[in-house]
Amino acid sequence: MDYALSARKINKSFGSAHVLRDVSFDLKKGEIHGLLGENGAGKSTLIKIMSGDYYMDSGEILMDGEVVNISKPSDSLAKGIRVIYQEFNLVKTLSVAENIFIGEMPLTKFGLVDKKEMNRWAEELLAELGIEVDVNEIVQNISVAEQQLVEIAKALSKQAQILIMDEPTAALSDQETSKLFDVVRGLKARGKSVIFITHRLSEQFEMADRITVLRDGQTIGTVNSKDVNDDDLVRMMVGRDVGDLYPRHFGTPGEIIFEAKNLHISERVNDISFNIRRGEIVSFFGLMGAGQEAICKALIGDPPIQSGTLFLNGEELVIRNLREANKKGIGYVSSDRKQEGLLPLMSLTSNITTAAFRKLAKFRIFTQKKVETKVTQNWIDRMNIRCRSQQQHISSLSGGNQQKAMISRWLSNDIKLLILNMPTRGVDVGAKAEIYTILEELANNGVAVLVFSLELLEVLGISDRIYVLCEGDITAEVPIKEANQDILMKHAVAKFLHFGGK
Amino acid sequence: MVSKIKKETMTQVKYYLKNPVDFFIKYGLFVIFFVMVLFFSIRTNYFFQLKNFKNILIAVSVIGVISTAMTAAIIGRGPDLTVGSIVAMSGCIVANLVLMNGYPWYVGMIVALLVGILIGFLNGLIIVKFDLSSLIVTLGMMNVVRGLSFILVNGTAVFANDYRLLYLGRASWLGIPLPIIIVLFSFALIDFILRYTVFGRQVFSSGGNRVAARLAGINVNKNTIILFVISGFMASVAGLITVGIGGAAMPYVGESYALDAVTAVLLGGTTLAGGKGSVRMTLLGVLIIGILNNGMTLMNVQTYWQITAKGAFLIFAIILDSLQYQRKLSIV
Numbered sequence: 001m002d003y004a005l006s007a008r009k010i011n012k013s014f015g016s017a018h019v020l021r022d023v024s025f026d027l028k029k030g031e032i033h034g035l036l037g038e039n040g041a042g043k044s045t046l047i048k049i050m051s052g053d054y055y056m057d058s059g060e061i062l063m064d065g066e067v068v069n070i071s072k073p074s075d076s077l078a079k080g081i082r083v084i085y086q087e088f089n090l091v092k093t094l095s096v097a098e099n100i101f102i103g104e105m106p107l108t109k110f111g112l113v114d115k116k117e118m119n120r121w122a123e124e125l126l127a128e129l130g131i132e133v134d135v136n137e138i139v140q141n142i143s144v145a146e147q148q149l150v151e152i153a154k155a156l157s158k159q160a161q162i163l164i165m166d167e168p169t170a171a172l173s174d175q176e177t178s179k180l181f182d183v184v185r186g187l188k189a190r191g192k193s194v195i196f197i198t199h200r201l202s203e204q205f206e207m208a209d210r211i212t213v214l215r216d217g218q219t220i221g222t223v224n225s226k227d228v229n230d231d232d233l234v235r236m237m238v239g240r241d242v243g244d245l246y247p248r249h250f251g252t253p254g255e256i257i258f259e260a261k262n263l264h265i266s267e268r269v270n271d272i273s274f275n276i277r278r279g280e281i282v283s284f285f286g287l288m289g290a291g292q293e294a295i296c297k298a299l300i301g302d303p304p305i306q307s308g309t310l311f312l313n314g315e316e317l318v319i320r321n322l323r324e325a326n327k328k329g330i331g332y333v334s335s336d337r338k339q340e341g342l343l344p345l346m347s348l349t350s351n352i353t354t355a356a357f358r359k360l361a362k363f364r365i366f367t368q369k370k371v372e373t374k375v376t377q378n379w380i381d382r383m384n385i386r387c388r389s390q391q392q393h394i395s396s397l398s399g400g401n402q403q404k405a406m407i408s409r410w411l412s413n414d415i416k417l418l419i420l421n422m423p424t425r426g427v428d429v430g431a432k433a434e435i436y437t438i439l440e441e442l443a444n445n446g447v448a449v450l451v452f453s454l455e456l457l458e459v460l461g462i463s464d465r466i467y468v469l470c471e472g473d474i475t476a477e478v479p480i481k482e483a484n485q486d487i488l489m490k491h492a493v494a495k496f497l498h499f500g501g502k
Numbered sequence: 503m504v505s506k507i508k509k510e511t512m513t514q515v516k517y518y519l520k521n522p523v524d525f526f527i528k529y530g531l532f533v534i535f536f537v538m539v540l541f542f543s544i545r546t547n548y549f550f551q552l553k554n555f556k557n558i559l560i561a562v563s564v565i566g567v568i569s570t571a572m573t574a575a576i577i578g579r580g581p582d583l584t585v586g587s588i589v590a591m592s593g594c595i596v597a598n599l600v601l602m603n604g605y606p607w608y609v610g611m612i613v614a615l616l617v618g619i620l621i622g623f624l625n626g627l628i629i630v631k632f633d634l635s636s637l638i639v640t641l642g643m644m645n646v647v648r649g650l651s652f653i654l655v656n657g658t659a660v661f662a663n664d665y666r667l668l669y670l671g672r673a674s675w676l677g678i679p680l681p682i683i684i685v686l687f688s689f690a691l692i693d694f695i696l697r698y699t700v701f702g703r704q705v706f707s708s709g710g711n712r713v714a715a716r717l718a719g720i721n722v723n724k725n726t727i728i729l730f731v732i733s734g735f736m737a738s739v740a741g742l743i744t745v746g747i748g749g750a751a752m753p754y755v756g757e758s759y760a761l762d763a764v765t766a767v768l769l770g771g772t773t774l775a776g777g778k779g780s781v782r783m784t785l786l787g788v789l790i791i792g793i794l795n796n797g798m799t800l801m802n803v804q805t806y807w808q809i810t811a812k813g814a815f816l817i818f819a820i821i822l823d824s825l826q827y828q829r830k831l832s833i834v
Contacts, residue, residue, distance in 0.1 A: 300717070326719025340717055343710035345777040354707045355718040357700045367698050409718065 002065040004029045004193040005050070005081075005162055010059030012045055019045045022059070023219050025212045027162065032184065032194045034208030034225065036201075037237055037428070042217040043197055047164055051083045052076035080161030084151050086170055086426065092140035096133055097122035100154045125153050129183050144288065145176035152183060163187060164195040169203060170426055173287040173454055174489070181207060199428050201230050202457070213237055234429055253464060254278030256311075258417050258448035263308035265291075265298040269472035272308075276417075276448040277464075281439055283451040285459045285488050286469030292452040293335075294472070296421050299450075300325040300332045312416055312448075326355065331410025335421035335452075337399070341406045344395045348387055349376045351394045351405050356413040379408035384434055400431020407438060417448040424458060436462050456485050471495045527826050531769060531786055538790065542797035549800055556679065560747065562792035563681035564589065565762050566785070567740040570692040571733035572763040573784045576772050577696070578705035579726045580636030584625060585737035586759035587647035588618050590752065592741025594651040596667060597660035597751035607666045615738050621647060622734020626727030636730075644760065651753040659752040662745055671746015681743050688736065693781040701725065710777030758809070765812060766791055768819035771826070791815070 005027040012020040020042045027033050037043050048054045050061065052073040060067050063079060070076050076083075090099050097119045098105070106117040122135040131149045133142060139150065148168060155163060165184070169177045184194055184207065196207055204211055205225055213220040213236040220236045259275040269291040276282045286292060298305045301319040310317040312328070319325045325332075334340035343351050353372045358364050360371050376390050383404040387397055394402060403423065410418055423439070424432045439462060443449045453459050459466055466483055468476040468491035476491035518525035526533065543550040568585045575582045592614040600610035621643065629639050662668055673680045696702035707715040708722045716722045740759075745751050769787035772779025791812060798808050 302717070322716060323719050323721060332717060334714075334717060339711075340713045341711075343707050343714055343777065345773065345775075346706060346710050350703070350706065350710075354703075354715065354720070357703045357707075357720075361700045365699055365701075367700060367703055 002029075003027055004031075004063065006062040007046070007050075008060045008062065010046070010049060010061075011057045012049060012054060013057055018217060020049075020056070020217045023214065023217065025219060025222055027193050027195060028210075029193055030188055030191045031209045032188050032196050032207050034204040034211035035195055035197045035214065036199075036204060036211055036233060037214035041214040041237070041428075043214055044166070045217075046214070047083060047166060047195075047197070050076060050081055050164065077158070080159050081164065082155035082158070082160045082162070083164040084148075084155055084166065084168060086167045088147050088151050090139050090147055090151060090154075093138065095136050095138055096126075096142070096150050097135040099139055099150060100125065100135075100157050102154070104158070121157075122153075125157060129153055129156070130186060131183060143176075145172050145179065148172065148176075148180060149183060152180075156187075160192065162193045162195065164197075166197050167199070167426060168196075169198055169200065174456065175287065175493075177203070199426075199432075200455075201233055201429070204233070237429060253280040257313055257446065258450075259311040260299075261309045261311070263295075263298065263310075264306045265294050266306075266472075269294045269298075272474060274467050274474065274477075276450060278446055279444050280464045281443045281449045281451060281462055283453055283459045283463035283466045284469050285453060285456065285466055286492050288454055290469040290492070291472040292421060292469065295469075296332060296334075296419050296452060299417070299419055300330055326413070329414055329416035331355070331413065331415040331418045333403075333406050333410070333418070333420040333423060335425055337402060337406060337426070342394050342402060344393075346394060347391045348380075348385070348394055348397070348405060349373065349390045352376050352379055352408045353412060355409045359413060375412050376408075379405075379412065383408055383438060398428070398431070399426040400428050400434070403427050403431065403435060404438070407435070411442075415447060417450065418442060419450045419452070421452045422454060423451060424453075424455070456488060459483075459488065460485070468492050468494075523825075527822060530822060531771065531783065531790070535786060535790055535793075538793050538797065542793065542800065546797065546800040549797060554796065554800075556682070558789070558792045558796045559682045559685070560679055561796060562788050563685040564740045564744050564747070564756075565759060565766065565791065566685035566788045567688045567736050567743065568733075568759055569763040569766045569784050569788050570688045570781055571729075571736040572760075573767045573770070573772055573779055573781045574692055574696060574702075574705060575636070575729045575733050576709075576764070576767055576774065577776055577779045578709045578729045579629065579776065581640070581760070581764050581767075581774075582622075582625065582636065582730055582733040582737075583640040583760040583764075584621060584643040584647055585733060585740075585763060586756035587644045587651065588621055588734055588737035589741040589744055589756035589759055590754065591621075591647050591651040591654070592618055592738035593745040593751035593755065594654040594660075594753050596742070596745060597662070598654045600664065600667065601660050601662065601751070602655075607664055610667075611742060614742060615735060618734040618736075618738025618741070619731050620734070622731040622737075623727060625734065626730035629730070630723040630726050640730075640760075648753075648757075655751060655753050657753065659750045659754075661750045668746045668749060670742050671744070671748070681747065684739065684743065688739075689781055689785050692732075696781060701728070705729065706777055708776075758812075761816065762791060762812060765816040765819060768823055769815060771823070773823055773826070774820060787819075 003026045008024050009022045010020050011022060023042065023046060035043050045054065049056050050070065052070045052075050055071050061070060062068065068079055070079065091102065100122050101118050106114045106121065108114045119135050126133060126135065131153060133146050133150060139147060168180060172180060187194060198204060208225045210222055211225050211233065212222040213233065215237060254277055256275045257278050261273050263272040264270040265272065272295060274282065284292060301321045301324055304320050310319065317328060319328065319330065343354060349372055353360055353375060357367065360375060361367050373390060379385065380387065385401050385404045387401065394405060423435055427435065439449050451462065460483060464480050466478045466480065466488065467474050468478065468488055470492050475494040478487060548554055572582060572585065595614040595617055596610035599605040599613060600607050625640050625643055628634065629636050670680055675683060696705065704715065704720045704725055707720055708725055712722055744755055748755065766787035767784050768774060769790060770780065770783030772784065794811055795808050
């Protein structure tokens with residue numbers, strides 16, 4: 001049969017790094033095809049070859065049985081291939097409709113933009129996809145999930161045959177994800193082919209008809225998603241059994257080491273109280289925008305809490321600004337690694353030591369390369385950061401390894417409290433398990449580990465105790481023994497239910 | 503070990519033979535430098551002489567001193583375009599206080615340096631407090647300071663008839679002209695600060711990702727102000743040298759200095775986006791501009807062509823910068 005798209009023996013190298021080796025796979029018409037692999041397995045490169053960002057060194061791409069030449073993005077677009085990247089390409093100051101038709105807005109006979117016509121088209125398109133967004137709304141005013149849907153609508157506004165989605169659910173809550181899935185299933189029903197990339201195995205099973213696994217730049221195999229289970233896929237991805245993804249065993253927690261009492265953070269987020277015991281990992285679960293960001297930022301004093309008290313080891317802790325938080329040993333791993341974490345043009349060493357420059361310096365002024373190298377190497381070994389050298393640019397590492405570096409940044413600085421906001425966002429399964437192990441080790445060593453997460457399974461897998469957030473309030477405190485998906489979700493939407501559903 | 507290094511070098515050589523563009527992006531500055539030296543040496547008799555090299559160094563000393571701080575500023579935040587005006591103002595302050603109002607020479611010099619620091623501080627403060635682009639703030643300050651310079655000396659050049667005011671520009675230590683010593687010292691100093699101090703490392707971090715640096719506990723705002731203070735100070739030092747070399751305080755001097763310095767810095771591979779760069783490579787950029795001016799003068803090319811050539815170099819430098827940036831990011 002003719003495939004919508006076939007990749008045959010694709011090779012691609014960057015300098016001496018052979019990123020793709022003889023990669024082949026077939027995309028059927030009207031199929032949702034999952035692409036799976038650890039970060040660095042070559043998925044992104046493969047996508048970029050199909051989108052025309054990169055040109056392959058050898059191999060061929062066939063569409064409908066004919067060899068096609070995709071050497072630049074416009075070739076790919078002309079063939080009906082659309083890629084939706086993790087980072088959206090929307091102009092935030094323009095309206096939804098303007099974004100959808102950017103580059104080909106309908107014109108009046110005077111050559112001006114025909115706004116009425118454009119809005120009508122946009123409304124039709126969105127209705128067809130079952131997306132409920134006001135086409136006049138400015139993009140920066142709509143939620144991340146809605147932006148994602150607009151991005152899809154934009155891709156489909158031009159004759160799209162193949163849609164490639166790179167981690168489409170990374171920033172979405174479970175509710176929003178299911179909405180997205182409905183839209184994608186609708187596309188499939190209309191005969192479009194979808195390449196679907198996500199680390200979340202459950203989503204692959206839910207969505208994909210077939211799944212192709214890549215490892216180290218090679219195709220490991222393509223399987224029918226009905227014929228396999230989690231363990232099979234993980235084994236294919238990492239080439240070994242990862243054991244339990246969540247390594248946590250439940251010890252007996254000690255005394256309270258960190259406590260927050262009646263924190264008033266903003267109008268919306270107030271009267272927050274929680275505590276962490278020695279050797280315990282505490283998570284905050286909530287839907288996107290339930291107040292996670294505000295609480296994280298308040299704990300590091302950016303901006304500080306308006307009222308309330310913090311205690312560390314029984315002593316009152318005053319955090320008025322970021323530097324004070326830093327001095328008192330509070331570390332923060334941001335959910336937005338690219339914007340708020342990475343120092344992009346710099347080496348792994350600089351990225352790891354940046355919060356501890358002064359501590360590692362002689363007389364706190366003169367840097368000591370030897371010490372920095374030693375510290376960095378220590379973390380590379382302990383965290384199992386995979387890199388070519390310490391001098392390698394952080395941007396060229398995979399998401400998981402970047403995240404390990406971001407955590408190391410704080411650990412070289414003697415931290416007492418580590419706050420992690422979505423610590424495994426954009427991180428592959430293998431690295432996820434490693435990060436969980438690291439967090440557990442930290443907790444056992446007396447660091448207060450506070451995890452903010454949108455992922456139910458993660459929260460259930462790693463925490464000893466879970467606080468549930470909804471609309472800026474803590475709606476429940478659930479010990480792990482009593483926790484399950486239903487209970488957590490119920491509390492996470494508690495306030496919505498109260499007002500008759502939203 | 504040795505054979506391993508040899509092997510790595512060989513793979514690199516092979517890689518660059520295959521990808522000459524990458525080679526040029528990385529080592530182009532050296533190529534340009536040697537080609538220019540070679541060209542002028544062949545075309546003029548006077549170029550390749552020790553005495554001429556001394557001339558080149560003295561001629562670039564002012565730009566050189568400015569470029570050191572400019573490199574740091576661009577790495578950490580953004581260019582400081584006020585420097586050319588500070589050069590003029592520094593001389594005019596000396597002229598006003600010492601030559602027109604009879605204060606002792608050292609009072610004039612100290613006040614000039616303090617004012618340079620103050621202007622830098624103001625620049626930094628405004629940029630930080632209102633979260634503005636350094637480009638625009640220092641562009642505005644450039645005219646503010648330029649105007650004040652003219653006012654200080656009533657719009658005309660004032661000849662410096664006090665030998666102590668000429669000392670920085672004309673004296674020699676151990677046969678080496680003082681401007682050369684000062685410029686080399688400036689390079690060594692800023693290089694040391696950037697590479698071996700916590701402040702220097704923080705400057706790189708802040709330039710690379712301001713938000714991330716701030717969240718990592720770095721006082722980005724304080725560092726930014728310090729960067730512009732250093733820049734203002736270096737520019738006023740350069741102003742004092744200028745009085746010495748020119749023999750007069752001139753309110754119109756140095757209009758092109760800021761752009762010359764930016765050109766030198768970018769030629770040296772410092773990224774306009776911040777976070778990456780080196781003062782040592784800026785020195786090479788400065789020398790290239792010096793050699794260009796000197797060589798063209800020796801070949802009796804009109805001065806106007808030198809301006810044009812420098813402009814072309816600036817554009818060339820940012821193209822190179824952009825290419826480098828793209829390549830770096832495309833290697834996943």
